[in-house]
Amino acid sequence: MIILGIETSCDETAAAVLSFDKAQDKQKRIIILSNVVASSAKLQAKYGGVIPEQAAREQLKTIIPVIEEALNQAFPKKRLPRAAFGRPRNDEIGIDAIAVTFGPGLIGSLLVGVETAKTLARIWDKPLIPVNHLLGHFYANWIVPSSFRVISEESSFSSWKIASSSFDKLRTPRNDNFEVPSFPCLGLLVSGGHTDLVLFSNHGKYKYLGGTRDDACGECFDKCARLLGLPYPGGPYLSKLAEKGDSSKFNLPIPMRGSKDLDFSYSGLKTAVANIIQKSKIKNQNEKADLAAAIEETIIISLIEKVILAIKKYKVEQIMVAGGVAANQKLVRDLRLKIKDLRIKLHVPPPYLCTDNGAMIAAAGFFTKPISNPLSLQADPNLSLL
Incomplete structure (x- = not known):
């Protein structure tokens, strides 16, 4: 066909x-x-x-x-x-x-x-x-x-x-x-407009587990990039800049950490970044790279923590990631590393x-x-x- x-x-x-x-x-x-x-x-x-x-x-x-x-x-x-x-x-x-x-x-x-x-x-x-x-x-x-x-x-x-x-x-x-995904399979959708967790039991049969309560993770990438003065679309530029930075230089809040649900939220992170920039704590290009690295690290940690929570709750052995943010290679590397000991099969499309x-x-x-x-x-x- x-x-x-x-x-x-x-x-x-x-x-x-x-x-x-x-x-x-x-x-x-x-x-x-x-x-x-x-x-x-x-x-x-x-x-x-x-x-x-x-x-x-x-x-x-x-x-x-x-x-x-x-x-x-x-x-x-x-x-x-x-x-x-x-x-x-x-x-x-x-x-x-x-x-x-x-x-x-x-x-x-x-x-x-x-x-x-x-x-x-x-x-x-x-x-x-x-x-x-x-x-x-x-x-x-x-x-x-x-x-x-x-x-x-x-x-x-x-x-x-x-x-x-x-x-x-x-x-x-x-x-x-x-290999294509097999069921049951946990799906993580990460894009400029959506951040969702879905449990697929078969083609056309799925359960919505949770999503963002405000900004999507991709939107947070883009808005933070704009705050840093990076070109549009900001996400890829922020990730590129983050490669040169040290994420430990800034202590940003991990969104929804500690919550027992599978929802996400990124408006607070965006506000925290805006406050840092408005207080003139970014003095040079190195500090801008450090903040970019901290933003990326924080978003990725928040995503992975919810994925791990869903894995343990629903006992799945397969995960598929999709959407524009799935092209972020640090997200893929970090997620693969975190689920390695859990014997979970990870599926991610090429960029x-x-x-x-x-x-x-x-x-x-x-x-x-x-x-x-x-x-x-x-x-x-x-x-x-x-």
């Missing part, structure tokens, strides 16, 4: 084509045939963040070229003509279904992806699969990591950059050592699958039922895991 995945929940426009052979691969591993992302990072950096209306307008310009590129990379011998976006012959489209993010996210951005997917499902006569963006992040752990060639070029659409991952189906290794992409949406589509009437699908900006 082959699925086209479409993702437009925030400021990225992404499409990917994935293949999944249930009959031949009992491990249920999913292979990427193409993965294309159009990013407006430079545009957002200019204004210090995402401007929803601006993001949606740019996505309207890029959505069809991105989908076209994803299909042409997946099926190079077909080289889908632009006319195929009318009513093509059935053999012109090599996919079996379309999966699309329908929430949560920015309503304008979601509408671009949802309405495009509905239209293509109608004219191509393909099943349409609605995917929760948050669950999509977790399903990046079912995708076989592959060696690929990244092409980055300035597109003709304003200041957007298109990064496409080209895969050769004949040369892409199947990576037989790769290029941690941030928003169409591949994770297509992957989730393999385990989600299509909607009976594609035209009835509505974008839901407030969709959650509850």
Whole structure:
């Protein structure tokens, strides 16, 4: 089975084509045939963040070229003509279904992806699969990591950059050592908008264990980076600066330490960092690096402590981490070290699958039922895991 995945929940426009052979691969591993992302990072950096209306307008310009590129990379011998976006012959489209993010996210951005997917499902006569963006992040752990060639070029659409991952189906290794998560499995979602713990008992069956009461951990990274005067998006810049610092130089409060629940909170940490900076305790670049290291260390400790608490409470042997902050290598290293003696299997996607992409949406589509009437699908900006 082959699925086209479409993702437009925030400021990225992404499409990917994935293949999944249930009959031949009992491990249920999913292979990427193409993965294309159009990013407006430079545009957002200019204004210090995402401007929803601006993001949606740019996505309207890029959505069809991105989908076209994803299909042409997946099926190079077909080289889908632009006319195929009318009513093509059935053999012109090599996919079996379309999966699309329908929430949560920015309503304008979601509408671009949802309405495009509905239209293509109608004219191509393909099943349409609605995917929760948050669950999509977790399903990046079912995708076989592959060696690929990244092409980055300035597109003709304003200041957007298109990064496409080209895969050769004949040369892409199947990576037989790769294992997908097994159930029951604890899921940790860490991103700019969410910090959640979820217990999965099977595909489509999960229990929400806890989440942030205010800021998400990724949001805390970005806001603290801004307080330190770092560029947008701040998280990666803060982590890079933290490599040069000594976290022991600052004593920051560990959020929710000692609480018996599985919730998170990061507004207090942000306030503590703001107070340090406002009191002019940062005198030079070395001290800025030390504070960055302390911020990163504090966030990671808070995440790991809650994960360990959940492991002991629910007796799980598998953990999967997902979301943009999962690309933080210190988080992965520290978590792996902490669970080593507990004999827990850790699953983390490669960094290029941690941030928003169409591949994770297509992957989730393999385990989600299509909607009976594609035209009835509505974008839901407030969709959650509850």
